Amino acid sequence: MAEKPRFRWHIVVFLAPAVLVYTAVMIYPLFNTLRLSLFTEVDQSRVYVGLQNFRxxxxxxxxxxxxxxxxxxxxxxFIIHMLVQNPIGIALAAILSHPKLRFAAFYRSAIFIPTILSFVIVGFAWKLILSPIWGIAPGMLDAVGLKSLYAPWLGKEEYALTTLSLVSVWQFVGIPMMLIYAALLSIPDEILEAAEVEGITGLSAFWKIKLPLILPSIGIISILTFVANFNAFDLIYAAQGALAGPDFSTDILGTFMYRTFFGFQLQLGDPHMGSTIASAMFAIILVGVCLYLFGIQSRMRRYQF
Amino acid sequence: MNAARQNRFNTFAAHGALILYTLIALFPVFIIVINSFKDRRSIFREPLALPNAESFSMIGYETVLKQGDFFLYFQNSMIVTVGSLFFILLFGAMAAFALAEYRFKGNTLMGLYLALGIMIPIRIGTVAILEMMVQTGLVNTLWALILVYTAQGSPLAVFILSEFMRQVSDDLKNAGRIDGLSEYRIFFRLVLPLVRPAMATVAVFNMIPIWNDLWFPLILAPAEEVKTLTLGSQVFIGQFVTDWNAVLSALSLAILPVLALYVIFSRQLIRGITSGAVK
Incomplete structure (x- = not known):
């Protein structure tokens, strides 16, 4: 065994493709985008301007x-997603996880269907349904005597963003539902039986026993929601176009960056300002993820079963 | 009150809530699909009615199939999705094997480096990605999309697959080594077949976001001959906004393939999520 250990080339071969593609197409462009935000274009050449773009x-x-x-x-x-999507998801999961519930698999699959549809389908489908021209929404409100509540929600500045957020909630409720459902299933029966012996059942079992145990999963869902929301673009673009109308009332960072980068109507596209906005988004997401990792996750007690 | 009646009431309430939410979830899809089979007049007069002999019409589908090149879009989406999944699984599994199997300097660091990509969205780097694709001449090719999705999907794939590969028995691999199999053969012949269920989970997780993505097709491959189905239907619907038959049919045509994929893979998907692959 005096032979010096040979260099293990196979490790390099195994790692190389994934690391190369990941580095070249994801990490390098990410840092390059941050770098580009420090430049601007003068007479068709790139000039370093420091933090001027941020100014x-x-x-x-x-x-x-x-x-x-x-x-x-x-x-x-983001707030609408946290207040509507995640509580509904948790409630649905809590109902679904009841051991004696029949048709649970059917409900689960059906409620997950909107999540698999593309933003284009979801955006246009809701646009048609809420449209005053087609009249499905006003017709249905009329049927229950609430026609006076109807307004062309997507066309009104004060409602459009909330309406689109709720459409997005409708689409993605399946994800918190599934993740919480998984967490609830992993709670051992002995704990629930012990609680039952103590007389804690039904709703109070949910609040006192199950909810504390699934807090880590709720934390993960919150950070996933945060990253996905601050990176959103598709639904707004599909439903309202790049101008995020009416009068920019549904404009979010994704559509703002897209407009700046590619230009619209009379404004020319500007890759450097686009990079600047991307850098701001990166900072926001990074702050959120760090807050979660160091502020929330490390303090949360994890229960080992 | 006795417990049995209380129980029955609870079951009733649970089913009521679930049925209500299922209706909310399925109603828009249902409305779009039934109305795509009606003529224009019935779409407006009775939007909630099922198509009958009188109102049945395929005019929307005829327009869509005549005007848009949906077969080409479908083919492009298929190539991009299958191609990306192939590379995500192959490269992801190879890297996961290296990280799970061998001890070497920088192993943990490499794992952390790859894990970065799970949390940070690749879209942030779009400006530089487009610039790079223009420089390499890959813009408006399906390769641009495949590369981006491979980079985007690899981190989670490595993470999930390496968890599973740690569970493959060492005895098996060592027996292979004694028989003189090379490390590559051990990976491809012994380990890969054993982690097939995990690979299926990774594939299902990645499939739907790739198929549905609008951002990268819009930016990297907007040309007619490389449009994906998602972008193609977006552009098509935008042009035919006033032709309700065509819009409803285009939406239904875009829903069907995903729905079919979901019906085929939903058990795998749900098992994947609930088995804790994404904790």
Whole structure:
């Protein structure tokens, strides 16, 4: 065994393809985008300008109004998901996880169907259903005597963003439902039986026993929701177009970045300002993920069964 | 009140809530599909009615199939999805094997480096990705999309697959080594077949987001001959906004393939999620 250990080439061969593609197509462009945000174009050549683009984004009145508008809308989008999507998902999972419930597999599969549809389908389908021209929504409200509540929600500035958030909630409720369902199934029966002996059943068993045990999963869902929401684009683009109408009331960071990068109508596309917005998005997502990892996850007690 | 009656009431309430939500989930899809089979007048007059002999019409589908090149779009989506899944699974499994099987310097670091990509969305790098694809001439090719989706899907694939590969018995691999099998053969002949269920889970997780993505086809491959079905239907519907028959039929045509995939793979998908593959 005096022979020196040979270099194990096979490890390199196994790792190389994934690491190369990942580095070249994901990590390198990510940092390159951050770098590009420090440049601008003057006379068709790239000039280093330091933090000038960020100063424009936050300091220039036209840019900063758009940015804060998009960021504010994005927070509202996220809040609706946290307040509506995740509680509904948890409630559905709690009902589904009842051991003696019949047809559970059917309900589970059916409720998950919207999640597999593309944003294009979801955006247009809801646009048609809510449209005053087709009249499905007003007709149905009329049938229950609430016709006066109807408004062309997607066309009104004050309702459009909330309506789209709820459409997105409709689409993605399946994900928290499935993840919480999985977490609830993994709670051992002995714990629930012990609680039952103590007289804790039904709803109080859910609040006192199950909910504390699935808190880590709720944390994961929250951070997944956060990353997905601050990276959203498709639904708004499919339903309202790149201008995120009416009057930018549904503009979020994804559509703002797309418009800036590619240009629209009279404004020319600007890759450097696009990178600047992307960098801001990166910072926001990074802050959120770090808050979760160091602030929430590390403090949460994990129960080992 | 006795417990039995209380129980029956609870069951009733549970089914009521679930049926209500199932209706909410399926109603829009149902409305779109039934109306795509009606003529224009009935779409507006009785949107909630099923198509009958009088209102039945395929005019929307005829327009769609005449105007849009949906077979080409479908084919492009198929190539992109299958191609990306192939590379995600192959490259992901190889890297996962290296990380799970061998001890070497930088193993943990490499694992962390790859795990970064699970949380950070690849879209942030879009500006530089487009620039790179333009420079390499890959823009408006399906390869651009396949590369991006492979990069995007690999981190989670490595993470999930390496968990599973740690469970493959060492005795089996060592027996192979004694028989003189090379490390490559051990991987392809012994280990890969054993983690097939995990590979299926990874495939199902990646399939739907890739098929449904609008952002990268829009930016990297908007040309007519490389349009995916998602982008193709988006553009088509945008052009035919006033032709309700055509729009409803195009939506139904876009729903059907995903629905078919879901029916085929839903057990795998649900088992994958509930077995804790994404914890």
């Amino acid at each position: 424009t984004l936050f300091g220039d009145a036209v840019w900063s109004t758009q940015f804060w508008n998009a960021l504010g809308n994005n927070f509202w989008f």
